[in-house]
Amino acid sequence: MDRMLTILNQNNADVACAIYNENTLQGEQYYQILTRDQFTGLFLTPSKEGDRIFAAYGPQMTGFVIGHFDSVLKRYFLTMIGVRRPYRRQGIGTMLLNWLQQEVNKDAEREGLGMPSLEISYCDPAEITWVLPGTPGHIHPNAPGVLLGSPAHLFFKNRGFLDFAYQNSYHLDLKSYQWPQEKMKPYLEKMAARGYTIEFYDPAKHKDMQGLVDDLNNDLWNTQIPVEMNRPGGPRPTLIVNDHGRVGGFAGPIVVEDSGRGWLLGLLIHSRCRKAGCATVLFNRMCEEFRKAGAQYMTIFTTENNPARAIYESAGFSIHASWADMRRKAGSCG
Ligand SMILES: CC(C)(COP(=O)(O)OP(=O)(O)OC[C@H]1O[C@@H](n2cnc3c(N)ncnc32)[C@H](O)[C@@H]1OP(=O)(O)O)[C@@H](O)C(=O)NCCC(=O)NCCS
Missing domain, CATH: 3.40.630.30 (Gcn5-related N-acetyltransferase (GNAT))
Structure with missing residues (x-):
């Protein structure tokens, strides 16, 4: 397979949006289904002045990665990574992650920010809406990390990421309150x-x-x-x-x-x-x-x-x- 990466931007986001939605439709993630415009608005548009975005497709658009720099927190986030199911466990996720890390390293060097960490947490400036399982479509506007026990959790653990906190998402139906x-x-x-x-x-x-x-x-x-x-x-x-x-x-x-x-x-x-x-x-x-x-x-x-x-x-x-x-x-x- 050609191992070339393509820059992901607002003009070619359709495939990334489809991969993102596929993970939800296949029951792997709880994320809300997004239109292309919602996808570009959330992931590929800086949420405030000074924030920066790093995004690329993997080979033949079989996967993508998006990272954000938050200009207030001065921290780098891995916001989303996704690889189409038939292409998993072939090193594409790792390739995308490595690309993001390199981009972040270059950016941090340019900005004089020292050696940067990559974080996946509720502090990410891109707030991802998700639907709580076991509810009639009730939503929460921020996915606070990586779903515990998901393939993505194993992927990150095996690529040197450490858990630094565990978050529980709580729900209450107010009709019964x-x-x-x-x-x-x-x-x-x-x-x-x-x-x-x-x-x-x-x-x-x-x-x-x-x-x-x-x-x-x-x-x-x-x-x-x-x-x-x-x-x-x-x-x-x-x-x-x-x-x-x-x-x-x-x-x-x-x-x-x-x-x-x-x-x-x-x-x-x-x-x-x-x-x-x-x-x-x-x-x-x-x-x-x-x-x-x-x-x-x-x-x-x-x-x-x-x-x-x-x-x-x-x-x-x-x-x-x-x-x-x-x-x-x-x-x-x-
Ligand atoms: C996380 C994800 C991007 C990994 O993509 P990938 O192309 O399979 O990644 P790689 O092939 O480079 O690495 C896979 C590694 O992850 C771990 N892994 C992934 N799935 C696993 C599973 N089901 N069981 C055990 N280990 C698993 C292993 O360490 C594996 O390495 P190995 O194949 O050498 O054993 C992919 O699973 C995905 O798209 N998940 C859904 C989207 C998602 O949840 N994204 C996270 C939100 S930020």
Whole structure:
């Protein structure tokens, strides 16, 4: 077989889009089926100024690879790799991966970024929508890594990538959700003893949102929450823990997507307000507000060892898929 690679771009993306959709249609992936335009919009268009894209087809367009550089995080991501089934286990995936690594190495050298790692995680600027198995088409807008146990997971492991976190994707059908009055009582009492209440955020009344963001210091929230707070019309309805006038916790905003999904940025509790029942009450109140706002379901993902999972599970959420976040450090052999 001719081993030449072809650059993949917006003008020749049809085949890559077909390979991508094939994996879903054959039940190997949960990704949403995309049109060619959706495919180019998601994978081959930088999501913000300064981001860069690296994309190529394998020999005779039997596979493709797409990588992204995020200009804010200054990290390189392997966003998508796919090889048509009849051509697998013939080294095409490895060839594509090696090509991407070389492009990334060259790019990092040009930009003075040192030896770059390649990462596959929820931080990738291209957010891939997928359909949760076992639901009536309910979607989540970001695939947080590589499906655990999939051929792709084995492929990356055997090419020098290491799992650095495991993510579980949770789902709740809000039709069956009821505010758990009795269960919340002890938590509400603990909160009251420390003078905490749950309220909708009012910038005129509640101070120091930035203090909460700084305390958590999470890659995504560091940018997303200030953006939400500075929206032209003001932030959308968001629940907070009122810690004597300071923001001690955040849940929301309460936004219902066209799909019926309740959209939120996250659930955060300041370290000074922990162990007082805030997260449990805040989370359940948020589910209740989503239901009232007309959302049909919620999806969230969290790391396997995150203590918040107990809160989600006790509110009735169940795991529908598990993922590995993977990284290959510069210099590791493939
Ligand atoms: C991951 C993928 C691109 C690999 O493509 P490929 O052309 O088969 O890759 P290569 O032939 O270079 O390497 C295959 C290696 O992966 C591992 N591997 C892949 N599938 C495997 C399986 N079913 N069982 C065991 N090992 C497997 C092995 O290490 C194998 O090497 P070997 O053939 O020497 O044993 C391909 O499986 C694919 O398209 N998967 C679906 C798309 C996907 O999930 N992409 C990931 C999202 S980022």
